[in-house]
Structure formats: C-alpha cells, structure tokens
Amino acid sequence: MNTNKNKRTILDVMDNMELELITKNVKYAEQYLEDEGFDVVEEKKFASQFIRKLQFKLEAEHKKKKYSVLLEKALDKVKKSMKGNTTFRTEDLKSLILSKAPSVQYRKLENWTDDEIRDVLKDVDLLKFIEEADEK
Amino acid sequence: MEQFQNIDSQLWSRLQSRCLYLLKKRYSVEWNLQKRQDFTREIISEVIIKIFDEKTRKWNLDRYPDFEDFILGVVDSHLNNTLKNNKHHRDESEDSVFMESDLGVEEDIMHRELRNEIYTALEEYKADDDELLIFECMAEGITKPKNIKQELGMTEKEFHNAWRRLSRKRKIIGNTIKKPKNKIGYEHK
Numbered sequence: 410m411n412t413n414k415n416k417r418t419i420l421d422v423m424d425n426m427e428l429e430l431i432t433k434n435v436k437y438a439e440q441y442l443e444d445e446g447f448d449v450v451e452e453k454k455f456a457s458q459f460i461r462k463l464q465f466k467l468e469a470e471h472k473k474k475k476y477s478v479l480l481e482k483a484l485d486k487v488k489k490s491m492k493g494n495t496t497f498r499t500e501d502l503k504s505l506i507l508s509k510a511p512s513v514q515y516r517k518l519e520n521w522t523d524d525e526i527r528d529v530l531k532d533v534d535l536l537k538f539i540e541e542a543d544e545k
Numbered sequence: 546m547e548q549f550q551n552i553d554s555q556l557w558s559r560l561q562s563r564c565l566y567l568l569k570k571r572y573s574v575e576w577n578l579q580k581r582q583d584f585t586r587e588i589i590s591e592v593i594i595k596i597f598d599e600k601t602r603k604w605n606l607d608r609y610p611d612f613e614d615f616i617l618g619v620v621d622s623h624l625n626n627t628l629k630n631n632k633h634h635r636d637e638s639e640d641s642v643f644m645e646s647d648l649g650v651e652e653d654i655m656h657r658e659l660r661n662e663i664y665t666a667l668e669e670y671k672a673d674d675d676e677l678l679i680f681e682c683m684a685e686g687i688t689k690p691k692n693i694k695q696e697l698g699m700t701e702k703e704f705h706n707a708w709r710r711l712s713r714k715r716k717i718i719g720n721t722i723k724k725p726k727n728k729i730g731y732e733h734k
Contacts, residue, residue, distance in 0.1 A: 418659055420722070422683045423715050424570055430690060430708065431562040432617065435555045438562035440709055445565055446578045449558065452586075456557035459590055467549065467597060 479535040480527060486542040487526050548604070548612050549597050556613075560592075560620055561585045567621070572628050588627065592619050659722070660684045666718040667711075675699070675707035676714070 417425070430437040439449045530538070564585040568574040576584070595602045602619050609615035667677060675697075682693045694704045 418656070419663060419680075419684050420659070420715070420719060422688050423680075423712070426683065426688060426690060427712050427715070428563065428566055428570075431566060432559055435558055436705060437708075438559040441562045441566065442558060444713065445581070447561075447565075447582060452558065452561060452582075453554040455586060456554040456561075456589075459593075460552055460554070460557075463593065463598065464549065 476535070479539070480530055483530050483533070483535050483538050483542075484523060484526055486539060487530070488523075490542070551612065552593060552597075556616075557589060560589050560616070563617070564588050564620060564624060567624060568628075574628070588620065588624055592616065592623050595619065595623070656684075662722055663718065666722060667714055670714045670717060672711065672714055673707070675703065676711040679704070679707055679711055 427441075431441045432438070442449050442452065565581060568576075568581065568584070574581075592602075596604075596616065596619060604612060604615045609618060664677070664680065667680060672680070678697050679693055682696055687693050687696055690704065690708075693699070694701065697704075699707070
C-alpha cells in the first residue's frame with residue numbers, strides 16, 4: 410500500500426489529522442491546550458476580555474461615524490436653506506435652531522462658517538432636526 | 546462588522562491551539578510555557594485587530610468562501626511573517642518526505658517498515674484496540690476523522706477519547722522513530 414497521494418508518511422498523516430481536529434473542534438482544541446500546559450479557563454477569560462474591549466471600541470467608532478454622517482446631512486440642510494434652495498425658509502431655520510439651542514447668540518446665519526453651524530447642531534437632536542427640516 | 550459576532554472564546558481556543566501546534570511542528574519552536582502563551586495571544590489578537598479594526602486584511606470571497614477559512618489563512622500567514630522576522634523558518638523538509646514517483650517500490654517498503662515500527666511502538670506503549678484501529682485506518686489511507694469513525698463504527702466520544710490517547714503516544718514515539726531517508730540519503734528531522 411502506498412502512502413497517500415501527497416507522499417507523506419503515516420506520521421505526517423497523524424499530524425495533519427491532529428491539526429484538523431484541533432482547528433475545527435473546540436473540545437480537541439481545549440484538550441490540546443491543556444496537554445501543552447495552558448490554563449484553558451484563563452485563556453478563555455483573556456479572550457472574552459479582549460473581544461469585549463474591541464467590541465466597545467468598534468461600536469463607539471460606528472456610532473461616531475453614523476453621527477458624523479447625520480451632522481453633515483443637517484449642515485447640508487442648513488446651507489441649502491440659507492441659499493434659498495429649499496422651501497425651508499431661513500427664518501424657520503433660525504427659529505428652529507434657536508428653539509433647539511436657545512443659548513446661541515442670534516446673528517445672521519448667512520455669516521456663519523460651517524464649523525460654527527456644526528457647533529450649534531451638536532446640541533441638536535439631529536435626526537429630529539432633519540425630519541423637521543424635511544417636513545417644512 | 547457582522548462577522549465579528551462569530552468571534553468568541555471558542556473560536557479563540559481553536560485558533561490558539563492551531564497556532565501552538567504550528568509553532569511546534571512547522572517551525573520547531575521550543576519556548577517555555579509563558580512565552581508560548583504570550584506569543585499565541587499576541588498573534589490571535591493582532592489578526593483580529595487587522596481584520597476588524599485596522600481592516601488591513603480584507604475577506605476575499607473568491608479565495609475564501611467561508612469566513613472561518615479566511616481567518617485561518619490570516620493566522621497562518623501572520624504567524625509565518627512574524628516568525629520569519631524573528632528568524633524562525635518553516636521546516637520545509639516536512640513538506641515532502643519522498644522524492645518523485647520513481648521511488649514507488651522503495652516508497653512501499655519504507656511505508657511498510659515505518660508502519661510496522663510505529664505499530665510496534667504503539668503496542669509497547671500499551672495502545673488499546675481503538676487506538677490501533679485508528680492508526681491502521683490512517684495507514685490504509687483513510688485520513689479524515691469522519692471517515693475513520695464511519696469505518697470503525699465509532700461514536701464521536703469513543704473517537705475523541707481514543708484519539709487523545711493516540712496523539713499523546715504519537716508525541717512520545719515521534720521522536721524515537723526516524724523518518725525515512727530520501728533518495729540521496731538525507732535524513733529529515
């Protein structure tokens with residue numbers, strides 16, 4: 410009987426099977442780790458902590474990105490209104506902004522920079538603002 | 546991001562054990578427990594970060610239809626690159642013990658000799674019937690666990706228990722049994 414088509418010895422076959430078993434099956438994997446002197450409970454704890462930390466980070470980044478998209482959308486609505494490109498009149502916009510952010514000093518919106526508008530919008534419920542802007 | 550839901554401590558165990566196994570078998574690394582623990586943790590962590598955070602390793606669906614195969618590929622590749630930088634090289638001699646097919650007859654003889662040698666060694670180390678049967682299946686070319694279980698009518702539990710015992714003996718006898726020499730008489734590690 411020949412060795413298998415890859416011309417490996419039986420020892421190699423055993424090793425390949427071991428590798429396949431520990432890779433595909435968690436029981437074999439944990440057994441192997443234990444045989445090698447690892448504390449499986451400790452390793453699982455480390456893994457869970459790492460995964461949890463990364464999950465928080467990824468979720469926070471996702472929220473930040475989503476918020477950033479909304480902010481730019483709201484800014485776009487404000488700028489379009491200032492140019493008179495929508496039916497959303499500047500006066501309505503001013504009173505909307507003032508109602509959402511009453512601490513803001515009233516002055517000509519047209520003179521505001523993008524960053525100043527963004528700054529005001531940060532105090533605003535963006536989703537609601539965009540919805541209301543769309544309604545008007 | 547949705548694939549991140551599949552990353553759990555069970556997958557971690559499988560990746561870590563694979564990493565550990567390859568360190569030993571493929572790269573012949575002999576570090577103490579602490580170093581192996583730190584190293585394997587680092588490799589797996591870095592792979593997960595590369596895929597999900599830095600996004601420097603992207604899942605190519607054509608090459609890896611299955612996400613798990615993709616992550617395994619990244620682990621193997623990252624392990625290889627890291628060890629190469631640390632001057633540990635893959636034991637290439639493992640990859641082919643025999644020369645080309647003109648060794649057919651010699652190959653048969655070497656296989657039979659090795660097979661007998663291993664069988665004898667297993668018996669000396671008190672391998673039971675299940676272990677010997679599994680070994681014989683592999684020697685006969687049945688190399689997938691599913692097929693061996695089917696061939697021998699073993700349950701998963703029976704196979705698992707027998708395999709555990711057999712693989713421990715494999716470690717012991719592995720060093721004492723020499724691999725066959727190739728055509729030019731070069732002995733592989």
